[in-house]
Structures are given as C-alpha cells and as structure tokens.
Amino acid sequence: MSLLELNNIKKTYLLGNSVFGKRNSVEAIKDISLTLEQGVCLGIVGESGSGKSTLGKIILGLEKPDQGEVLFQGKHLHSLKAKELRELRRNLQVVFQDCYSSVNPRLTIGEIIAEPLRNYERLTSSEEQKQVQGLLEVVGLRREDIHKYPSQFSGGQLQRINIARAIALKPKLIILDEAISALDALVQIQILNLLAQLKEDFQLSYLFISHDIQAVNYIADQIAVMYQGEVVEWQDDMEKLEQLEHPVSKKLISSVLPSYPVYF
Numbered sequence: 001m002s003l004l005e006l007n008n009i010k011k012t013y014l015l016g017n018s019v020f021g022k023r024n025s026v027e028a029i030k031d032i033s034l035t036l037e038q039g040v041c042l043g044i045v046g047e048s049g050s051g052k053s054t055l056g057k058i059i060l061g062l063e064k065p066d067q068g069e070v071l072f073q074g075k076h077l078h079s080l081k082a083k084e085l086r087e088l089r090r091n092l093q094v095v096f097q098d099c100y101s102s103v104n105p106r107l108t109i110g111e112i113i114a115e116p117l118r119n120y121e122r123l124t125s126s127e128e129q130k131q132v133q134g135l136l137e138v139v140g141l142r143r144e145d146i147h148k149y150p151s152q153f154s155g156g157q158l159q160r161i162n163i164a165r166a167i168a169l170k171p172k173l174i175i176l177d178e179a180i181s182a183l184d185a186l187v188q189i190q191i192l193n194l195l196a197q198l199k200e201d202f203q204l205s206y207l208f209i210s211h212d213i214q215a216v217n218y219i220a221d222q223i224a225v226m227y228q229g230e231v232v233e234w235q236d237d238m239e240k241l242e243q244l245e246h247p248v249s250k251k252l253i254s255s256v257l258p259s260y261p262v263y264f
C-alpha cells in the first residue's frame with residue numbers, strides 16, 4: 001500500500017457571474033493520478049498557475065476535488081467521518097511559503113510549536129515544555145527560544161519554527177509549498193539540509209512544491225512537472241533530470257543551467 005495515492009483528480013474553479021449565463025472557469029487540476037511511497041520526497045515543479053498549490057490543498061483536505069479520489073494510508077480522504085479525518089490529519093502536515101503569516105505574532109514560540117501537541121496529545125506542562133525544547137534543538141534553535149515571540153526571529157529561523165511545529169506529531173507526510181522560496185540563497189540551503197536530515201531521521205515523505213528545479217534536484221527522489229493542471233512529465237531517477245523532454249521542463253532547467261539548450 002502506498003502512503004499516498006491520487007486517482008484521476010479533477011478540480012475546476014468557477015470565476016464570478018457572467019451576464020450571459022455562462023460562467024468562466026479555470027481547470028486548476030485536469031486529471032492527475034500519482035502515488036507516493038513512505039520515506040520518499042516527490043518534487044512538484046511547474047510555472048505559476050500550473051496547479052501545484054491546488055494539488056497540495058486537495059491532498060490536505062482543504063479543497064475537495066470535483067472528481068477522483070485521494071487515498072492516504074489506504075483511506076479515502078474525502079469520504080472520511082470528521083473523527084477519522086482528524087486522526088489521519090495528524091500524519092499529514094504542511095509548511096507554507098509565508099513564514100510570517102503562518103505564526104500568530106501574539107503567541108510565544110513554545111505555544112506555537114505546542115499547538116498540534118495540545119490538539120492531539122494530553123501532556124502535562126512539563127512534558128510539553130520538554131518536547132518543545134527537544135523540537136527546537138532538532139531544528140537547530142536553542143531551548144531558551146521557547147519563551148520568545150515571532151518578531152524576535154529572522155525569516156529562516158521562523159521557517160525552522162514552522163518545521164518544528166510540522167514534525168511535532170511525527171507525521172508521515174509533510175507538504176512543503178514553496179517553503180524555502182522566500183528565503184535568501186544561503187538560508188535556503190541550510191533549510192534544505194535540515195529537511196533532508198529530518199527526512200532521514202524520521203523516515204518522512206515530502207511533497208516538495210517549488211518553481212525552483214535546482215532546490216527540487218537537491219532534495220527530491222522523484223520529480224513531477226506540472227503544466228496547466230496536468231502532470232506532463234515524471235522522472236523517478238534524479239540523475240536523469242537533464243533528460244526531461246517537455247518544453248516546460250526544459251524551460252525550468254534552462255533557468256538554472258544557462259548552457260542548457262532551450263528549443264522553444
């Protein structure tokens with residue numbers, strides 16, 4: 001059984017009202033099927049608007065597909081009862097691009113990281129403090145940071161805090177939607193190293209969504225290229241990244257490898 005299985009997912013957004021009775025629509029996801037195994041990082045690349053975030057939201061249960069099914073740990077995500085979905089969701093976490101809006105500025109770092117623990121586990125305050133301090137160390141921050149507020153941290157440090165919160169419940173899959181895109185180059189590499197280490201240590205699976213094929217090349221085991229709501233190309237062997245053939249893949253590769261020929 002695969003950790004995640006998507007079968008023929010479709011999602012169309014209707015846009016506003018038309019005076020002529022026909023509403024405009026965007027086919028954000030046209031017909032996507034894929035599988036992801038435990039411990040694997042799947043990189044999803046594609047231009048802006050190709051449907052990457054929509055796909056992530058469907059897997060997280062934040063959007064309902066019009067058609068198709070999402071199986072997570074063998075269970076149909078979109079037909080579960082609230083209680084079952086809640087149990088499943090603890091194994092499915094997310095880190096978004098905007099590290100600032102992902103944290104409540106009025107809460108301490110300790111409260112922010114403890115949020116999922118408070119939702120799912122009944123810990124005493126000393127147990128909780130111990131766990132949060134342990135998580136801070138795992139993501140490369142200091143135990144004393146537990147009492148600080150988000151405004152006292154840099155973007156890179158805040159993203160480490162978001163990662164600490166995402167791994168607090170030892171999930172199976174983390175969706176990283178442009179999670180490093182807003183950071184400067186050096187910090188991006190540091191966070192990528194941290195993610196690679198965590199993947200190894202906790203046998204995590206990632207869905208690493210990015211427009212940056214270089215970052216995907218660094219961390220992913222497999223790559224899917226999206227274009228206009230479809231997966232147009234898939235490669236299981238990252239050594240063969242430069243053999244991708246679709247024009248969009250070539251364009252993404254040429255943006256980081258200037259010598260790479262572009263045919264369109």
Ligand SMILES: Nc1ncnc2c1ncn2[C@@H]1O[C@H](COP(=O)(O)OP(=O)(O)OP(=O)(O)O)[C@@H](O)[C@H]1O
Pocket residue numbers: 013014015026027028046047048049050051052053054055211
């Ligand atoms: N809630 C929504 N309502 C209407 N249209 C939407 C909605 N969310 C996404 N779309 C449209 O669906 C398409 C796919 O959007 P999506 O956000 O998934 O793209 P993306 O690949 O994540 O792009 P980016 O790289 O810019 O984040 C786009 O045309 C977008 O405008």
Ligand SMILES: [Mg+2]
Pocket residue numbers: 052053054
């Ligand atoms: Mg997006």
